[in-house]
Amino acid sequence: MIVEDTIHVSVREGYDVIIGKDLLVNTGKYLSAMFQERKAFVITDSNVKDHYLNTVLESLKDSGIDARFFVFPAGEGNKNLSTYESILNMLSENHCTRSDYILALGGGVCGDMAGFAAGTYMRGIPFVQIPTTVLAMVDSSVGGKCAVDLCQGKNLVGVFHQPSLVLCDTNTLSTLPQKYFKDGMAEVVKTGILCGGELFDLCCNFDIENLPKIISMCVEYKAGVVERDETEQGERKLLNLGHTAAHAIERCSQYTVPHGHAVAIGTSIIARASDRLGFSSTPISDDILSVLSSFGLPTSTEYSPEELLLASRMDKKSQGNEISVIIPEKIGHCVIRSIDFDVLSTIYEAGIS
Ligand SMILES: NC(=O)c1ccc[n+]([C@@H]2O[C@H](COP(=O)([O-])OP(=O)(O)OC[C@H]3O[C@@H](n4cnc5c(N)ncnc54)[C@H](O)[C@@H]3O)[C@@H](O)[C@H]2O)c1
Ligand SMILES: [Zn+2]
Incomplete structure (x- = not known):
């Protein structure tokens, strides 16, 4: 693993943005140091799943983290209330509590939607961003804006909810179209x-x-x-x-x-x-x-x-x-x-x- 840089974002509950190579295989190490004995809910899209979901799940398992996952069909068209509701249902069916956390693995669509679910489920649970697009690394995963679209326009329903950690593994960009x-x-x-x-x-x-x-x-x-x-x-x-x-x-x-x-x-x-x-x-x-x-x-x-x-x-x-x-x-x-x-x-x- 090579860590290129760690940037601390000093908002109320500050967080680190770690930029480097081969971070995904170390996801479990980062998270077990941060959240003890809690369940992780990985949210990802259908494209990112094929490339990186297993690596993340294996890493969580190796660190003894109990993880569930949810995959939605890729694309902006699915950054909507229907996918959001499916995520909430998955969280509650799996007894996600306020001491558990969400992991957003994907581009800005995934980060926005998983972040919005994290910011609103039980009035807010922690979440971690693992951005896999350039846009998500440089923009959407930092700053805490999380939203979904309505038919009437983009990002019309949202919250400010800052992540607890952002892991930018630049190796993931090798598969980005x-x-x-x-x-x-x-x-x-x-x-x-x-x-x-x-x-x-x-x-x-x-x-x-x-x-x-x-x-x-x-x-x-x-x-x-x-x-x-x-x-x-x-x-x-x-x-x-x-x-x-x-x-x-x-x-x-x-x-x-x-x-x-x-x-x-x-x-x-x-x-x-x-x-x-x-x-x-x-x-x-x-x-x-x-x-x-x-x-x-x-x-x-x-x-x-x-x-x-x-x-x-x-x-x-x-x-x-x-x-x-x-x-x-x-x-x-x-x-x-x-x-x-x-x-x-x-x-x-x-x-x-
Ligand atoms: N919250 C914010 O502050 C903020 C800021 C800017 C943009 N956004 C939002 O971000 C979204 C756009 O983000 P985006 O451009 O990352 O789109 P995206 O999440 O749809 O990802 C683009 C495509 O690349 C695929 N993909 C992602 N990572 C991949 C990888 N490593 N390898 C192969 N395929 C991969 C995805 O499945 C998708 O098909 C918009 O919804 C926009 O509103 C939010
Ligand atoms: Zn923009």
Whole structure:
């Protein structure tokens, strides 16, 4: 086992995010040190099950941990109330009590759903994240946001529930299909734009050998933001860079455009608009578009500014005639602006292509 980095997230009940190789086979050791004599409920999806469930179950067994598991069909379409209810039924049928814990083994869909079940079952039981996608490692497994989707929109029912531990085994990324790898890199580039410096440079000159280091830098940045603003009253909104247009694109496409792809397009739109409307102090859009394209991510959309604006009016983050938008002023410096929809319309017009 090689531990690349351990990052402590100092929220009320702080937790470690451990990044390294061959962590899965040591899951039992980590958990037996943390939770004595408790049952573990592993939740995973149908794809991740085939690759990693046995390794985790064996490791738990070797450490004397009594474990049950639940597998749901992979895909965003199953991050819903029906799967959530099935998880709750499985927990109660297996006499899960408040002293037991959940293990989320998979991507962001699994982490969000298992976390939501953990945050609400018996008013909250502990849970551990074992993210297996780039997106889940750099974004969804840290910070405690857990939610499921309704037909009316994504992530509409949720809680803030922080994990007790996050184990990022970067070996698991070797089986991740390329399209999901790209999705995660959109959030990595977003983080690179927010914090600038070495992280943005590592994105521009990407080398797969540096991936564990990149993941660790993203987690460190997000951990700092979450520590200062756990429930997104201010600074945490910065993490929504590119997401206003991204959410509109996802909605227009009826969620057929994957989140990371939508974030890449949304980030491109705001970067172009920032240059063209004079928000940026030096031109930034060429660099941003070039790094996104280098990962094979899209930088433009077929939807018109009018269609995006209409979709943004339904965004759960809009308030009355206003919406928060993150403006990149330069690489490493973005600001949160509350703007009205007329200004958003100007941004979409300026940045669309
Ligand atoms: N809670 C948060 O703060 C937060 C932040 C960002 C995104 N999200 C949520 O995350 C979700 C997207 O996460 P995602 O992109 O990880 O999607 P995902 O969980 O659907 O995983 C993508 C696909 O890869 C498969 N997979 C996962 N790991 C694998 C591996 N190692 N090898 C082979 N296949 C693997 C999955 O089965 C799935 O088919 C969305 O629901 C989004 O709303 C949450
Ligand atoms: Zn995102």
